[in-house]
Amino acid sequence: MNKHDIEIITRGYIDAASWLAINADTLESEGGCEGVAMTKKSEREAFCDCRDFINHAIDLEIDCSDLATEQTGHDFWLSRNGHGAGFFDGDYKEGDALQRAARSFGSVDCVWNPRSEMLSFRDC
Numbered sequence: 001m002n003k004h005d006i007e008i009i010t011r012g013y014i015d016a017a018s019w020l021a022i023n024a025d026t027l028e029s030e031g032g033c034e035g036v037a038m039t040k041k042s043e044r045e046a047f048c049d050c051r052d053f054i055n056h057a058i059d060l061e062i063d064c065s066d067l068a069t070e071q072t073g074h075d076f077w078l079s080r081n082g083h084g085a086g087f088f089d090g091d092y093k094e095g096d097a098l099q100r101a102a103r104s105f106g107s108v109d110c111v112w113n114p115r116s117e118m119l120s121f122r123d124c
Contacts (some may be wrong), residue, residue, distance in 0.1 A: 001054050005068035014038060017046070017110035020083070021083060021119055036086045038119045042110075045121055050076060062097050080105045095096025 018038065037048075053076055057064050071090070079086030079102035087098035109122050 001068060003066065006047060006051045008068055008070055009054070009073040009076070010043075012070030012075075013050050013077050014043065014046050014073070015070065016074040017108075017121070020077075021110035021112055025086065036104045037117070039060075039116075049108075053080075053102065056076045057098060057101050058083035058105070059072065060097065060101055062101065064096050074080055076100045076102050079103060 013079045050073055054064055054067065054073060057067075075086045075090055075092075075098075077083075079088070079099050082103070089095070092098055110119055111122060112119055
């Protein structure tokens with residue numbers, strides 16, 4: 001996978017995290033998560049986590065040839081955080097193996113800071 005592929009996966013990851021954080025904090029916005037900013041540090045962390053996840057899956061000899069999608073990032077967020085959905089219930093050749101790989105990354109929270117009006121990640 002190249003940098004562009006990881007950026008696509010990262011978009012889905014951030015979208016899922018943002019959507020859940022905003023809904024969890026009951027911050028209502030007419031456009032959903034659109035226009036809600038995330039700290040640059042958290043954007044970099046998301047990219048690195050997605051890159052590291054794909055590299056880990058490759059190391060585990062999981063077929064990653066069709067994972068360069070936003071849905072992969074979305075399912076990585078859901079799976080790593082134990083949301084009851086994710087790789088195991090998706091249309092993946094090796095969904096259970098991807099689920100286990102994602103869970104090995106541990107949970108991360110995405111939180112809304114009302115003062116800065118930005119989202120950021122924090123370890124659980």
